[in-house]
Each structure stands twice: as C-alpha cells, then as structure tokens.
Amino acid sequence: MAEIEREAMEYDVVIVGAGPAGLSAAIRLKQLDADLNVVVLEKGSEVGAHILSGAVLDPCGLDALIPDWKEKGAPLNVPVKEDNFYMLGEAGKIRVPNWPMPPLMNNHGNYIVSMGNVCRWMAEQAEEMGVEIFPGMACSELVYGDGGEVKGVVAGEFGKNPDGTPGPSYEPGMELHGKYVFLSEGVRGSLSKEVIAKYDLSKGHCPQKFGLGMKEIWEIDPAKHREGTVTHTMGWPLGSNAGGGSFIYHLENNQVYVGFVVHLNYENPYLFPYMEFQRFKHHPIVADLLEGGKRVAYGARAISEGGWQSMPKMVAPGVALLGCSVGMVNVPRIKGNHNAMLSGKAAAEAAHAAIKADRSGDELAEYETEVRQGAIGQDLKKVRNVKPMWSKWGLMPSLALGGLDMWTNTLGFSLFGTLRHGKSDAAATGEAAKFKPIDYPKPDGKISFDRLTNVSFSFTNHEEEQPCHLQLKDASVPIGVNLPKYAEPAQRYCPAGVYEVVEEEGKDPRFVINFQNCVHCKTCDIKDPSQNINWTTPQGGDGPNYPNM
Numbered sequence: 056m057a058e059i060e061r062e063a064m065e066y067d068v069v070i071v072g073a074g075p076a077g078l079s080a081a082i083r084l085k086q087l088d089a090d091l092n093v094v095v096l097e098k099g100s101e102v103g104a105h106i107l108s109g110a111v112l113d114p115c116g117l118d119a120l121i122p123d124w125k126e127k128g129a130p131l132n133v134p135v136k137e138d139n140f141y142m143l144g145e146a147g148k149i150r151v152p153n154w155p156m157p158p159l160m161n162n163h164g165n166y167i168v169s170m171g172n173v174c175r176w177m178a179e180q181a182e183e184m185g186v187e188i189f190p191g192m193a194c195s196e197l198v199y200g201d202g203g204e205v206k207g208v209v210a211g212e213f214g215k216n217p218d219g220t221p222g223p224s225y226e227p228g229m230e231l232h233g234k235y236v237f238l239s240e241g242v243r244g245s246l247s248k249e250v251i252a253k254y255d256l257s258k259g260h261c262p263q264k265f266g267l268g269m270k271e272i273w274e275i276d277p278a279k280h281r282e283g284t285v286t287h288t289m290g291w292p293l294g295s296n297a298g299g300g301s302f303i304y305h306l307e308n309n310q311v312y313v314g315f316v317v318h319l320n321y322e323n324p325y326l327f328p329y330m331e332f333q334r335f336k337h338h339p340i341v342a343d344l345l346e347g348g349k350r351v352a353y354g355a356r357a358i359s360e361g362g363w364q365s366m367p368k369m370v371a372p373g374v375a376l377l378g379c380s381v382g383m384v385n386v387p388r389i390k391g392n393h394n395a396m397l398s399g400k401a402a403a404e405a406a407h408a409a410i411k412a413d414r415s416g417d418e419l420a421e422y423e424t425e426v427r428q429g430a431i432g433q434d435l436k437k438v439r440n441v442k443p444m445w446s447k448w449g450l451m452p453s454l455a456l457g458g459l460d461m462w463t464n465t466l467g468f469s470l471f472g473t474l475r476h477g478k479s480d481a482a483a484t485g486e487a488a489k490f491k492p493i494d495y496p497k498p499d500g501k502i503s504f505d506r507l508t509n510v511s512f513s514f515t516n517h518e519e520e521q522p523c524h525l526q527l528k529d530a531s532v533p534i535g536v537n538l539p540k541y542a543e544p545a546q547r548y549c550p551a552g553v554y555e556v557v558e559e560e561g562k563d564p565r566f567v568i569n570f571q572n573c574v575h576c577k578t579c580d581i582k583d584p585s586q587n588i589n590w591t592t593p594q595g596g597d598g599p600n601y602p603n604m
C-alpha cells in the first residue's frame with residue numbers, strides 16, 4: 056500500500072482513552088491552565104461504552120481532583136452500608152468476620168457506582184472546561200518524531216477491506232500530535248504494549264499479572280434487594296484449579312452487579328473461566344438472590360493484578376503511561392479506579408510544569424516519582440505480597456499470611472520483604488496431557504446462560520468488512536502447536552466465544568476467529584500460551600456498548 060498522507064493537528068497534550076485515568080488527566084490540565092489544548096480520543100462509540108467496572112469506588116481520587124463533586128452532581132449515589140465476605144463450599148458458606156481484616160479492606164466511605172456513568176459525568180466536566188473529546192476514534196498507531204520520541208497517534212482510520220487494502224469509503228484518519236502523549240488505555244493497551252516493548256520499560260520489574268473479570272447486571276426481586284450491600288466470596292467453584300473470587304454489589308433501582316474474577320495464571324488448559332462464572336451463580340447464596348430476576352447486561356475485561364512489583368517504568372520520551380496501562384489495581388481491595396484518577400492528576404501536573412518550562416517530547420520523570428512515592432505507591436506497596444503469596448501457596452495460607460502482611464505493612468514493615476511474581480500468565484499454562492478435561496454443567500437459561508446468548512447482552516458490534524483485529528503472528532500455531540500441546544485453550548479462555556476449533560469428519564481441524572463477538576477484554580493477548588495473538592484496535596466505535604456497567 057502506498058504511503059498514506061494524513062492531516063495533522065497539534066495539541067499540547069494528546070490523551071488516548073476516556074477512562075478514569077485519561078479523563079482525570081484532561082480535567083487537571085484544564086484546571087491548571089485553561090489555555091492548554093487538550094484532546095481525548097476514545098475507541099468506544101461513546102464515553103463509557105467500553106468501561107466495565109461495576110465498581111466499589113474509593114472516592115479519594117475524585118476528592119483530590121474535584122473536591123466539590125457532590126455539588127456538581129457526580130453519580131455517586133449509593134454509599135456502602137454493609138460489607139460481607141464468605142468462603143464458599145459447594146453448598147455451604149462460612150462468613151469471615153470483618154474485625155480481623157486490616158483497615159484498608161474496609162469499604163465504608165466508598166460508593167457502589169457504574170464507572171461507565173462516572174466516566175460520562177467526568178467527560179461532561181472536561182468538555183465544559185474546553186477539553187475536546189472524540190469518541191468512536193480508535194488510536195491505531197503511534198507517531199514517532201525524528202529523535203525517536205513519541206509525538207502523536209493516528210486515530211480514526213476507517214473503511215479498510217478485510218485484506219487491509221483501502222475500501223470504497225476509506226478514510227485515512229488523522230495524526231494528532233502533542234508536546235506529550237498520555238496513554239490511558241487501561242489493561243493491556245495495544246499502544247502501551249508497543250511503548251513498553253520499544254523502550255524496554257519492563258526491564259528490572261516483575262512480569263505483569265492479570266485476572267479475567269466477567270460481570271452481569273441483574274434486576275432482581277425488590278424484596279431481595281439491599282441497596283449498599285457489598286459481598287465478596289472466594290473458594291467454590293474454583294477450588295485449587297485457579298485463584299479468583301466473586302463480587303455482588305447492590306446498587307440502586309433493584310439492580311445488582313454479579314461478577315467473577317479468574318486469575319489468569321491457572322495451569323489447567325481445560326479450565327473454562329466463563330463456565331466457572333456460570334456455575335458459581337448456582338451456589339445457593341447467589342441462586343436465591345437471582346431467582347425471579349432478569350439479567351440485563353453482560354461484559355468482560357481483564358484486570359491487572361501484578362501491583363507494585365509489576366508496574367513498568369511509566370515514562371519514555373514524549374509519552375507517559377497512566378492508570379491500568381501500567382497496572383494500578385490494589386488486588387485484595389479489587390480497586391484501581393481511585394489510582395487511575397490519581398495517576399491522571401499526577402501526569403497532568405508533571406506535563407503542565409514541563410510545558411510551562413518550554414519542554415516537550417522528553418520524559419516526565421516527575422510523574423513517575425509521584426506515582427511511586429505518593430498516594431498510589433503507598434496504596435499498592437502495603438498489599439504487594441498478597442498476590443505472589445496466593446500464586447505460590449494457594450488460597451488458605453495466603454489469606455492468613457497475606458492478612459498478617461497487610462497488617463504489618465499498615466504499621467510500616469513487612470516480614471516478607473517484597474515477594475516476586477513468577478512467570479507470565481501465558482507461560483503458566485500447563486500441557487493438556489498433564490490434566491483432565493473438566494465437565495461443566497449445562498447452563499439452565501434462567502440463572503446461567505450459554506456464552507453466545509450472554510455476548511448479545513454486551514451489545515457488541517463490529518463492522519464485518521474490515522481486517523480482523525485479532526492478529527495471529529503465525530497462522531499455523533493454533534492448530535499446529537496449541538491444539539496438540541494445550542488443547543487450544545483460546546476456545547475456553549475467551550469469554551465471548553471468539554475462537555473456535557472446527558473439526559469436521561475427513562477434514563483437518565480449522566481455527567476460526569469470530570472477531571465480531573470480541574468484547575475487548577484482551578484475555579487472548581495475555582493468556583495465549585504461544586503468545587501468538589496480537590490484539591489491535593478495530594475501527595473506532597466498534598466493540599461492546601455497555602449500558603451502565
């Protein structure tokens with residue numbers, strides 16, 4: 056294809072991704088200097104369309120950014136009133152009392168929110184201040200300057216044929232240049248991945264670790280609804296097959312978020328995270344709650360779990376990585392939105408000071424210092440051993456020792472130092488010959504659902520006439536390597552049924568990619584044992600359309 060000519064627009068700061076990190080950065084830049092030119096580009100059809108964190112929000116990030124958020128009508132309407140934690144067996148449960156938990160685990164003062172709605176509200180605040188926000192604009196490429204610095208992104212390329220050539224309605228998109236580019240793409244961002252590799256930013260840090268989070272929104276019988284109640288569970292059905300657990304949050308309007316996280320470092324390639332989630336809903340504690348209710352939405356997204364040890368260097372010439380682009384989730388609290396917001400604020404402050412000093416295209420080292428030494432670092436450092444303990448020693452020992460370690464860290468020391476994470480989640484996958492297939496019960500269509508039916512409740516849409524955005528580095532690997540060695544786990548780890556191995560009598564097996572189903576969770580890019588799948592952005596506006604997740 057001939058060299059593509061694109062128009063370029065110049066900004067002070069170009070921000071990729073309208074999640075809590077990117078929007079906080081935009082708002083803070085305008086608070087500091089109303090004359091700065093700031094643009095936010097979002098691949099979802101609208102702000103919030105790709106945000107999947109039906110969340111308990113620690114408001115400390117918002118307090119720091121917009122102290123009068125209440126008066127300004129932020130959609131934080133449901134304070135947490137009750138906090139429960141259960142260990143589950145197949146039919147029973149044991150309540151773990153709140154008193155032995157370290158104070159950081161307490162949810163009082165937090166709010167049950169739709170982060171999609173919080174982001175929509177933040178976008179309104181940003182636009183009122185003059186930030187330009189363009190939804191439906193996927194940033195597909197980085198633009199580098201003559202000195203090797205990141206100087207911008209390509210956004211809004213549309214209309215390619217499936218083979219990658221320009222189609223009849225081809226639009227080349229634009230280059231958006233900035234003195235600084237902020238990548239706030241969330242977990243496993245495609246441009247962030249390129250930057251981390253190009254500048255070797257992970258050197259000296261542990262590999263990033265991930266979970267797969269799946270979530271449904273239910274409307275339940277009002278008699279069973281207890282607004283403000285937060286419940287977490289561990290144990291059944293995962294047992295020793297994988298780490299993970301569930302969350303059940305009662306928000307307003309008789310709605311409940313029911314979610315399930317499976318740590319992606321599981322070994323057994325027959326494990327089927329989506330079916331574990333469906334099975335979990337048949338535990339009496341959940342089934343009783345959901346019976347007579349209606350599932351109104353479904354979605355999935357990877358969650359970063361490496362924490363303190365896994366955050367790579369977060370700046371390179373011209374570019375800063377914000378929020379979960381580097382993984383800022385506090386794993387035992389299952390919270391990352393507050394840190395995403397604080398990171399956006401810190402990056403904005405560093406960029407503002409640099410631009411005032413006539414700098415551009417260099418490293419915002421001040422941003423990284425603030426993340427590691429400020430509130431985000433303090434939040435993540437206290438819990439840094441919980442995940443490696445869980446991976447090394449299993450659930451029960453890690454609950455006891457992790458609890459002890461969080462207590463001593465609250466007092467300022469750790470008996471364990473800083474434990475390191477082991478291999479990447481892809482490398483943790485074991486060979487199929489060493490495991491037995493797992494027999495999952497069939498969904499009943501009332502409480503549990505088959506994958507494709509549920510995917511239709513993510514309202515995902517991808518224009519079919521475009522190149523497949525899930526690129527195989529080597530097309531022979533799924534059938535030639537992954538199938539004999541790992542029983543091709545893509546068929547199971549994808550929560551949207553994108554990948555299929557089709558076996559027909561008398562024919563060789565075929566690997567089929569139904570990219571139209573993709574909910575942008577990025578699990579394939581993370582978990583493929585051969586690291587052969589590269590998640591790239593499809594056309595802007597494509598993907599899930601989450602209502603109020």
Ligand SMILES: Cc1cc2nc3c(=O)[nH]c(=O)nc-3n(C[C@H](O)[C@H](O)[C@H](O)COP(=O)(O)OP(=O)(O)OC[C@H]3O[C@@H](n4cnc5c(N)ncnc54)[C@H](O)[C@@H]3O)c2cc1C
Binds near residue numbers: 074110246
């Ligand atoms: C199931 C689940 C439950 C969770 N529960 C909680 C909770 O209760 N409390 C909590 O605090 N945290 C929770 N988290 C973690 C929280 O979601 C993250 O920490 C947070 O979303 C990180 O914010 P972010 O702005 O970095 O990224 P994101 O929120 O992921 O936002 C990134 C945005 O960038 C856009 N984008 C990405 N790439 C591009 C591109 N190339 N071009 C254009 N746009 C792009 C995306 O569409 C998205 O809108 C949960 C996560 C999951 C998966």
